[in-house]
Amino acid sequence: MDLFEHQGKEFFAQYGMPVSPGEAAFSVDEAVAAAERLGTPVMVKAQVHTGGRGKAGGVKFAGDIDAVREHAGNILGLDINGHIVQRLWIEKASDIAEEYYASFTLDRSAKKHLGMLSKEGGVEIETVAEENPDAIAKVWIDPVDGLDEDVTRAWVAAANLPDAAVEGTVDILQKLYTAYTEGDADLVEINPLILTPEGKVHVLDAKVTLDGNSEFRHEDYAQYDETQPRDEREEAAHAKGLQYVGLEGSVGVIANGAGLAMSTVDVVNQVGGSPANFLDIGGGANADVMAGALEVINNDPAVKSIFINIFGGITRGEEVANGIIEAMNRVAIDSPIVIRLDGTNADEGRAILAPNLDDKLMMEETMLDAARKAVELAS
């Protein structure tokens, strides 16, 4: 779950990190009002879940209120890498002497937390990593031990930051690690972390990705979940608790398990079709979940046929079959359905479906045959 920059800063501020005062704004008038309260100069910053905002014209300095009005008008509605700007962050402008980079993430290969610090910040860190990897000081942290101050000091020393920045950076990194672990984040990143002319180290940008699996111990994460940008189809699927990604094709896909759902998308493509979506009903899905999934697919006007690919493990065949029948009774399904059902209780499931088979509901023996049938029906 990605946070907007301003949410990330609010998140960091809870852990005592220095961030600039600012306000979110959803219109030009709100942006102007926010700037009047904060006092110019301010930065007008697009709030989108993607990088490269500056290059795309999504981050502007505004010296006075007229400039705020102009920039806010230009940035709202801007398309940045396919993300349309719908909210702004109006922030008190900072003086910058130097720009650094700092982050924590989980290194899957090392199976430890990885901290990265570089005095070459404010630029694309991927480019630095590629062209000058030595410019990034790294530290691997065993989650059982955590990050103590001595290790942090040695790490900051390795990054060759100027003396004036050392104390402030050590302090911020310790707080950033606490935010990362206590907050159950997949990623926390500050780029740039700045040194001001007055010698203060300050958080100028915030990128935070939270682990959705940890929501059970973070009641406040619901507020971030509500602001995730989703298209209509994704919103409907999310409301039903389904893992859904909208795609551009005409074959609606329902499968159980992320791997099988991805594989189903692959196979539909490989037999010459194009999937309308990825939809994983998850493990242990029951009749209700299957009915909900069919409703979501049915509401997508691009869908011309539906391919249900189930291999039961924790999901049981008879539950899937009952769900399909229930959904067909509950709503009029517009597109023909092709089912492939194997695994736990597949025989029971097939027996339930057998008397209901017709030219709207078909069953195939294999995943490939079912994909071919669904693609044929969609074209």
Add this chain to the structure above:
Amino acid sequence: MSIFVDENTKVIYQGLTGSQGSYYGRLNAEYGTQVVAGTHPKKAGSDVDGVPIYANVGDAVAATGATASCIFIPAPGVRGAVMEAAEGGVEFIVAITEGVPAHDEAYFYNELKRSFPKVRLLGPNCPGIISPGKCNIGITAGHIAKEGGPVGIVSRSGTLTYQALYELKQKDIGVTTCVGIGGDPVPGTSFIDCLEAFEADPETKAVMMIGEIGGSAEEEAADFIKNHMTKPVASYIAGVTAPPGKKMGHAGAIVSGGKGTAAAKMEALQDAGAKVGNNPTEAGELMAEIVAGL
């Protein structure tokens, strides 16, 4: 032979009194797995289908001599359940539960390595392990696996584990052991752990490896295959046609900047000498060719 488990493995089910735990505990027992105990802090002295419930894993091990534990506890309790199993004295822990926070996984992975180096953890968020005809721990439907070898299966995705078993059964090919390692960020057992065990197992003559986009576990496995494996490998990577930048489900399968793509993984495996299919059926056919040539 089989890897990690066999017909003598005695298993405790943490969560046997719950709906999923009792359902799969019963199915595993019917398959022939030695389901010897369940645990529940408040239900000690009761039973589920005649299987005795103990207050904790330590008590269950003392009473039954169990060497393995299977976890069907909801995600918030998994960190505690894994540590309870290790402290209780089992050598092999299978955690089926999905949705465990990544930081919890990183914590108990490292804590096990440090304090219980002999304990093997499989999962979490995995379908478990099946050695056909001998032992089935987890949620795999037993009838889709043919016993008697010669193929070992290791897979990151639950449902694709079943698909792989099924593809081989359709071709009348038996399996020594099938290990679902799960697709979470920090799996307790890796591809490499399984490849190493299959390489050492005399009954396993070839290995089927199912991966998916995201992370670099498949590339690391390809390195191991290239440098340490003498047995042939057939493989499939799910997500060949996944759009870049989209997160496909819980697996953390996110493709960015050309790293972790299916294409990169397939290339690494091919470079290591593995045969790579474009879908599970093709991978099954490649494995059939390998088996025919053994």
